[in-house]
Amino acid sequence: MAVTRLGRNPMYQQIADTLRAQIADGTLAPDAKLPTEAELRAEYGVSRETVRRALGLLLNEGLIVSARPQGHFVRRRRPMVFRPQAEFRERPYTPEMDAFMTEFSEEGREPRQEIAVAIEESPPDIAARLHLKAGQLAAVRRRIRYLDGEPFNINDSYFPLDLVRDSEIMRPESITRGANAVLGELGYQQLRALDELHVRMPTPEEARRLDLGPGTPVACHVATGYTAAGQPVRVAVSVLPGDRHIVSYERIRDDENGEA
Amino acid sequence: MAVTRLGRNPMYQQIADTLRAQIADGTLAPDAKLPTEAELRAEYGVSRETVRRALGLLLNEGLIVSARPQGHFVRRRRPMVFRPQAEFRERPYTPEMDAFMTEFSEEGREPRQEIAVAIEESPPDIAARLHLKAGQLAAVRRRIRYLDGEPFNINDSYFPLDLVRDSEIMRPESITRGANAVLGELGYQQLRALDELHVRMPTPEEARRLDLGPGTPVACHVATGYTAAGQPVRVAVSVLPGDRHIVSYERIRDDENGEA
Numbered sequence: 001m002a003v004t005r006l007g008r009n010p011m012y013q014q015i016a017d018t019l020r021a022q023i024a025d026g027t028l029a030p031d032a033k034l035p036t037e038a039e040l041r042a043e044y045g046v047s048r049e050t051v052r053r054a055l056g057l058l059l060n061e062g063l064i065v066s067a068r069p070q071g072h073f074v075r076r077r078r079p080m081v082f083r084p085q086a087e088f089r090e091r092p093y094t095p096e097m098d099a100f101m102t103e104f105s106e107e108g109r110e111p112r113q114e115i116a117v118a119i120e121e122s123p124p125d126i127a128a129r130l131h132l133k134a135g136q137l138a139a140v141r142r143r144i145r146y147l148d149g150e151p152f153n154i155n156d157s158y159f160p161l162d163l164v165r166d167s168e169i170m171r172p173e174s175i176t177r178g179a180n181a182v183l184g185e186l187g188y189q190q191l192r193a194l195d196e197l198h199v200r201m202p203t204p205e206e207a208r209r210l211d212l213g214p215g216t217p218v219a220c221h222v223a224t225g226y227t228a229a230g231q232p233v234r235v236a237v238s239v240l241p242g243d244r245h246i247v248s249y250e251r252i253r254d255d256e257n258g259e260a
Numbered sequence: 261m262a263v264t265r266l267g268r269n270p271m272y273q274q275i276a277d278t279l280r281a282q283i284a285d286g287t288l289a290p291d292a293k294l295p296t297e298a299e300l301r302a303e304y305g306v307s308r309e310t311v312r313r314a315l316g317l318l319l320n321e322g323l324i325v326s327a328r329p330q331g332h333f334v335r336r337r338r339p340m341v342f343r344p345q346a347e348f349r350e351r352p353y354t355p356e357m358d359a360f361m362t363e364f365s366e367e368g369r370e371p372r373q374e375i376a377v378a379i380e381e382s383p384p385d386i387a388a389r390l391h392l393k394a395g396q397l398a399a400v401r402r403r404i405r406y407l408d409g410e411p412f413n414i415n416d417s418y419f420p421l422d423l424v425r426d427s428e429i430m431r432p433e434s435i436t437r438g439a440n441a442v443l444g445e446l447g448y449q450q451l452r453a454l455d456e457l458h459v460r461m462p463t464p465e466e467a468r469r470l471d472l473g474p475g476t477p478v479a480c481h482v483a484t485g486y487t488a489a490g491q492p493v494r495v496a497v498s499v500l501p502g503d504r505h506i507v508s509y510e511r512i513r514d515d516e517n518g519e520a
Contacts, residue, residue: 013464016493061461062322079458088513096454096486107354194356198339199459199479199502201321203280204273217477217502219459226356242459243478249509251453252347 005224011046015054023063030076034064062215062243075213079246080152082238084195084223087180097250104246107125112146117172119161126158126233129224129235137161139170141179144209151210154239163188163233180225180234188233190225197221197247202239210241217242269308275314283323290336294324297331322475324501336471338368339506340412342456342498344483347440357510364506372406377432386418389484389495397421399430399440404469411470414499419446423448423493437489440485440494448493450485457481457507460501470501477502 009017022028035043038052055072058064062143064072085093092098122130122138132138143155152257157179161170167182168175175182180190198220203214212218225234240247261464269277282288295303299310315332318324324332341364352358381392382398392398403415416440419429427442428435435442440450458480462472472478478499485494500507 017464061463084509085511088511093514094452094454094486096452096484096492099455100454189513189514192354194354194357194360195509195511197457197479197507198478199370199500199505201475201477204277205323208400215461217459217461219457219479224356226354230355240459245459247457249344249455251455253347253451254353255448 011044012050012053012057015040015044015046015051016057019054019058020061020063023058028074030074032074033070033073034072049055054228059213060215062213064219065213075243077243079244080104080147080200082153082221082240082245082247084193084221084247084251085249087193087223088190092250094250095250097248100248106147109147110149112149113174114144114146115172115174116142118142122158126235129222130158130160130232132160139164141169141172152244153241154206154209155236157234157236159183159234183225183233186228188231190233191228192226193223194226195221197225202241206239210239212241212242219245219247272310272313272317275300275304275306275311276317278324279318280321280468281312288334288336288457292334292336293330294332319473320475322473322477325473335503337503339504340364342413342481342500342505342507343509344453344507346479346510347453347483348450352510353512354510357508362509365476369407370409371432374404374406375432375434376402377430378402381437382418386495386497389482390418390420390492392420398407399424401429401432412504413501414466415470415496417494417496419443419494443485448487448491450493451482451488452486454486455483456480462501466499470499472501473503479505481508483509497512 019028021033028034034055037048037051037055040046040054041048055064057068063075066072067077081101083097083101092101118140119137120140121127122132122140126138130138138158139161141157144156145152163186164170164183167183169179169188183190199217200220202210202216202218206212206218218241221238221240223236224232225236226232236255279288279294288294294315297308297311297315300314301308304310315324319326323335325335326332341361341447343361344358354360378400379397380400381480382392382400386398387396398418399421401417405412405415422445424430424443426499427446429439429442443450459477461479462470462476462478465473466478478501481498481500484492485496486492
């Protein structure tokens with residue numbers, strides 16, 4: 001006869017379940033302080049170890065943050081909208097996206113970026129997307145973007161070195177009109193792009209550069225840009241912490257009006 | 261004088277770093293067996309506890325899986341492509357997406373889905389997207405999709421109950437021509453959609469339903485569909501485990517050819 005599991009979940013899971021439900025329904029609002037360890041011990045009649053395991057679960061799920069010695073707090077998410085379609089059209093296509101962008105507007109927050117430029121053999125997956133042969137080098141513009149002094153995301157753009165060798169793209173400075181405009185002036189205007197989104201835990205290096213707390217996964221957005229002839233001329237890799245971004249797209253049915 | 265941190269990272273982190281690098285560069289390929297705990301202890305001259313902490317890091321990053329009693333293995337990712345634009349146009353717009361879809365084709369894998377239909381007050385964020393007032397109910401079609409018997413993703417679609425009450429959408433069965441076609445026949449064809457992607461750790465309920473291992477974040481894809489008049493008629497929430505999906509979009513520069 002098969003042994004069936006009887007009874008309820010372990011106590012630390014039950015405590016975590018209760019707190020998680022309170023966070024989900026807003027009883028514990030963003031930035032609210034959780035009961036102290038002593039209060040939780042008294043309320044549930046459990047050991048310090050049990051309380052710590054419960055809080056550890058919620059930390060790993062990214063629902064709370066620990067701020068010693070004050071205690072634990074409900075994590076506030078203050079996402080910015082990452083809209084890849086802005087690359088080819090700054091203004092939204094639809095009234096719905098217009099409203100959405102207004103709701104999540106970054107007005108009043110101070111943007112800043114750090115830029116470094118390197119020449120290197122790109123990783124195999126990037127080289128494949130750029131159709132680079134062995135030994136062909138890429139120019140890489142690595143950016144960390146900050147909002148109000150906090151690191152927000154990483155954006156690394158790879159270009160075939162042969163195309164951009166003598167251009168502004170090689171200078172570690174902001175390009176006001178954008179690297180894509182420079183590519184266009186060089187005769188490599190991008191007409192199409194393929195976007196891929198992967199979701200994963202950050203590497204320790206990313207966690208350090210982006211100052212990520214426990215339980216913070218990232219979206220890795222890889223955009224490959226193509227000329228009219230189908231030549232890949234740029235791969236932009238953005239690493240977007242889950243607690244700081246919403247990636248958003250708009251779609252329009254094309255059999256009605258010719259748009260995508 | 262400021263105290264500066266001297267020396268290297270703790271030993272368990274160094275071991276994890278070495279193994280992570282070997283996974284990244286393919287020295288340890290997908291499905292490869294890692295050295296045993298005893299082998300790692302001997303190689304680095306460390307305690308069992310140190311080896312376990314190193315492996316624990318990689319487990320939490322989703323890079324390896326534990327299969328007792330055989331040991332630890334490099335996680336194999338076998339992603340499927342989730343292409344939201346297929347909703348409005350099955351065939352890709354660009355040759356690049358055509359090639360990409362072929363590369364990640366699910367040919368030969370057996371799809372199956374479980375469907376349940378419910379009538380409920382929807383959560384506040386869904387009600388807001390559907391412009392539902394207090395007390396207005398939604399019809400929900402909840403699906404779990406399987407590939408080769410493994411749970412792959414969750415898709416919950418919400419409709420204002422008043423619109424779909426007497427339609428096939430209320431039946432817990434597959435709709436071959438799609439729920440969107442049914443909406444169209446009812447006079448609510450969707451012409452536009454706004455997609456939002458959030459990245460987070462799964463809830464314990466999601467982890468259970470989707471059989472997620474440690475260190476597996478999810479993308480939560482929320483698509484709101486609108487009629488020509490701007491009436492929201494559907495919200496589809498997909499929960500996509502990071503180890504099983506790539507979300508992909510294609511973009512076309514619109515000032516050249518009128519497409520999005």
